[in-house]
Amino acid sequence: MPELPEVETVVRSVRPHLVGKRIVAADLTSPHVTPGNRGALAKRLVGRTIQSVTRRGKFIQIALDAGFLTVHLGMTGKLLISGAVETHTYGVFTLDDGVLLYHDPRQFGTIEWSPQVHPRVARLGPEPLEITLEEFRARLKRKTKMKSLLLNQTFLAGVGNIYADESLFAAGIHPLASAEKLSKVRAEKLWAAIRGILAHSIELGGSSISDYVDAEGKKGWFQVEHRVYGRDGEACAQCGGPIRKTLVAQRGTHFCPVCQKR
DNA sequence: GACGATGTTGGCAC
DNA sequence: GGTGCCAACATCGT
Numbered sequence: 001m002p003e004l005p006e007v008e009t010v011v012r013s014v015r016p017h018l019v020g021k022r023i024v025a026a027d028l029t030s031p032h033v034t035p036g037n038r039g040a041l042a043k044r045l046v047g048r049t050i051q052s053v054t055r056r057g058k059f060i061q062i063a064l065d066a067g068f069l070t071v072h073l074g075m076t077g078k079l080l081i082s083g084a085v086e087t088h089t090y091g092v093f094t095l096d097d098g099v100l101l102y103h104d105p106r107q108f109g110t111i112e113w114s115p116q117v118h119p120r121v122a123r124l125g126p127e128p129l130e131i132t133l134e135e136f137r138a139r140l141k142r143k144t145k146m147k148s149l150l151l152n153q154t155f156l157a158g159v160g161n162i163y164a165d166e167s168l169f170a171a172g173i174h175p176l177a178s179a180e181k182l183s184k185v186r187a188e189k190l191w192a193a194i195r196g197i198l199a200h201s202i203e204l205g206g207s208s209i210s211d212y213v214d215a216e217g218k219k220g221w222f223q224v225e226h227r228v229y230g231r232d233g234e235a236c237a238q239c240g241g242p243i244r245k246t247l248v249a250q251r252g253t254h255f256c257p258v259c260q261k262r
Numbered sequence: 263g264a265c266g267a268t269g270t271t272g273g274c275a276c
Numbered sequence: 277g278g279t280g281c282c283a284a285c286a287t288c289g290t
Binding site for chain 3: 032074075076088104105106107108142143144145148210249250
């Protein structure tokens with residue numbers, strides 16, 4: 001589900017319900033989502049006050065008056081500020097005013113506490129909406145395929161499968177194109193495409209592919225703007241030829257063989 | 263019912 | 277530092 005625009009949307013929707021609230025109870029029930037001693041984690045959280053909720057890459061950082069609660073939604077994670085406890089609800093945070101639920105059928109997501117900024121967050125590359133063109137170009141100097149590089153969170157933080165495919169299409173770059181051989185002009189096109197697409201998606205509340213919703217249960221609408229992702233066999237919006245789907249870096253990769261050159 | 267695919271990441275072998 | 281492959285897990289479509 002969640003790439004940068006979806007996580008940003010979740011953060012914006014959950015923030016006003018959390019900041020300033022105190023955690024009075026935490027019920028954690030998945031060894032995958034909350035590895036280690038869950039009882040000890042719950043105990044550590046009780047009594048803490050939430051100071052801020054921010055996004056870094058695809059991570060949600062909840063700053064407490066002692067340490068950080070870092071949430072990654074994995075493929076199917078959801079944070080909800082209301083609703084019932086269901087089969088795949090693996091976190092229930094009772095607040096002095098309200099509740100925060102974590103729901104994650106596949107349990108690829110994680111909720112972890114750390115005294116400082118989480119090491120997984122510390123390792124992330126720059127934010128795509130903040131990086132300068134100069135720095136972006138400098139970071140392209142790697143012997144790898146563009147699709148793989150865009151998925152690498154140490155290159156840029158927050159781009160996933162959907163936005164990698166959409167950005168490459170918008171810039172007219174083949175997913176297998178070599179990163180280090182990208183021309184100056186095409187590098188700038190890609191830099192601008194990533195920014196434009198992520199920003200536009202945030203405006204539309206992200207992409208709701210299967211059942212993605214924000215913390216208040218609202219769907220996003222950027223999926224209707226997808227030009228290649230999930231459009232295998234459909235006509236390309238630019239040339240009318242068929243969009244193709246292949247496998248790159250073990251991930252389904254959608255592109256237009258006519259509009260995207262290596 | 264079996265099989266393959268799904269928005270993510272990490273570990274392993276090479 | 278790369279790539280390729282597999283792993284975690286549940287659900288849905290063919």
